Amino acid sequence: MHSFEKTFRQYDWDTVKARIQSKTPQDVAAALGKSRRGPEDFMALVSPAAAPYLQQMAALSRQLTQQRFGKTIQLYAPVYLSNECQNICTYCGFSLDNPSGARPSPAQKCSAR
Numbered sequence: 001m002h003s004f005e006k007t008f009r010q011y012d013w014d015t016v017k018a019r020i021q022s023k024t025p026q027d028v029a030a031a032l033g034k035s036r037r038g039p040e041d042f043m044a045l046v047s048p049a050a051a052p053y054l055q056q057m058a059a060l061s062r063q064l065t066q067q068r069f070g071k072t073i074q075l076y077a078p079v080y081l082s083n084e085c086q087n088i089c090t091y092c093g094f095s096l097d098n099p100s101g102a103r104p105s106p107a108q109k110c111s112a113r
């Protein structure tokens with residue numbers, strides 16, 4: 001299984017930071033104009049060059065959110081009553097495939113957040 005940590009460690013974060021810092025207003029405008037965006041577009045949209053585009057990004061975000069979800073609001077509020085779960089979220093100690101078998105108690109999980 002490919003863990004989040006393994007993926008995270010594949011990146012040289014100084015290089016990623018330099019790439020983000022190097023983005024230009026033209027990169028931001030190009031990213032906003034695309035219907036599908038990739039990592040380079042994401043870097044442009046979180047770069048300092050994107051600051052003047054915040055209103056435009058907010059409007060686009062609102063449009064896409066309403067397009068995908070309509071005007072519904074979903075609330076997720078887990079209440080941990082046991083230390084077992086049927087889901088497999090790699091980052092979580094409660095995960096069904098936790099190989100250690102040592103699961104945190106619900107109280108430990110709550111205090112860790």
Ligand code: SF4
Nearest residue numbers: 085087089092094095
């Ligand atoms: S594995 Fe952890 S994060 Fe995923 S649903 Fe279960 S308790 Fe929540």
